[in-house]
Amino acid sequence: MSDKPVPTPSEDTARFWEACNEDRFVVQRCTDCGTERFYPAAACPNCWHTDFEEVELDGTGTVESFTVVHRAPTEAFEADTPYVVALVTMGAETDVTVMANVLADPGDVSVGDSVTMTWEERDGQQLYQFELAE
């Protein structure tokens, strides 16, 4: 068992986390206005339309910003310090930004870096993470 937090899926997010368990990162795209939304929700935050299609992103992204955590928020993260928490803008054609760790030497990470998605297993749940692109 990991002491680190494991997501507890809700009615809204269960399909997302199930897809993660197939190593697929999917977002909802509004069938009315086309806005891609992350996190999953019952209605489009742009137009409140409730129908959506599921779109799988290709896992490429750009580091919008990052921080190196030296003081862990909880004991569970202490062994990992210093580690990188980043905001990653996904792909070229989405507005989706996700937070995750960049699994790299903190000194090697910069704003604007290209990253690709990778997966970490945590208590039976696949969790999306990033590594620096080749």
Added chain:
Amino acid sequence: MGSTQRVAVTGIGESPIGSTPDMDSINLYATACLEAVDDAGLEKDDIDGLVTGYSLVDPKLMHSTVVADYLGLNLSYNESLRLGGATPFVGVCHAANAIRQGQCENVVIAFGDNRRTGFSKGDGVSNLATEVGHPEFENPFGPMVPSLYALIARKHMAEYGTTAEELATVSVACREHASMRGKGQQTDPIEVEDVLSSGLISSPLHKLECALISDCAGAVVVSSADAAADTRAPVELTGYGEGHGSEYIHRRNDLLYSPAVESGSTAFEMADRTPDDVDVAQLYDCFSITPLMLLEDLGFCEKGEGGSFVRERGITVDGDLPVNTHGGELSYAGAGVFHILEAARQIRGEAAETQVETDVALAHGVGGVLSTNATLLMEAW
């Protein structure tokens, strides 16, 4: 009574600050309320409105009702408000609106908690961390609360060339003011080098760039024009505004924008003032990046120029725009409510060693990750 009725800040009060293990959260609230009402020259029975925040240490379903019960208040306006650090600032806005609608005459707005001694040390950090980040889509990756602001700071540095020294200067200025006043949780003067060598918490933010965790409460009385006539030293609340944005940092379309843009412009328009008119600014300083962003978003300088503003124009009492003349959350105490008190003190001429010549004072509060914002403008009655 029309919507243009003048409203005043008539009283300010605060509990002991720092470590007060003998006082629980409600006791801190009550102590601040009693002092504020006494400072106004009002009596218990004059108070017909109450806005309180909340307690993480001792949560209550109906916090303001609990405080009213403790103090034996009879209220026609009663609000428990929970908008993070913006809570007392938004509370003043709501109180002013309620007074202008004729619902009440004298409202006490109080905010505080005993987070320093009420939690064990590790619990306090963990509790704050899990309060702020998204439980499914942020917290599994281990951000601290400082990390969420550090993401803004890093972006600001990358986009505008803002330096670590410029950020550290915010902490140094706050400490200089607390030191001059000789009151606050941290009063020993510091230099930029002290900040940069204080240890990284979440890069680029160092320990001395993070707000203190304190036992404390502050309270302010807002009154109608009629009621203010009988008070000791009323200060006019000439403008106020709110601006609300996304709670979670990963949902922000633009990391370098905050809804302070909206709260500020609303307040300035109401007061028929501009940023140039402001003589002293009490800017929420949970982290060093926050006042720097607020200087830009409130219109004191262009976007991206917060760093050079701090470095070249100056934010100490000798600078172009003195900021946090009490020491802020970085040095005085870890709650933004004291920014409101200090704005009133500056207008009254009661700011002691850091008094500046003030016609217009601004106080600005932030909740979440620059999520919820409220701006207050005060002038002589």
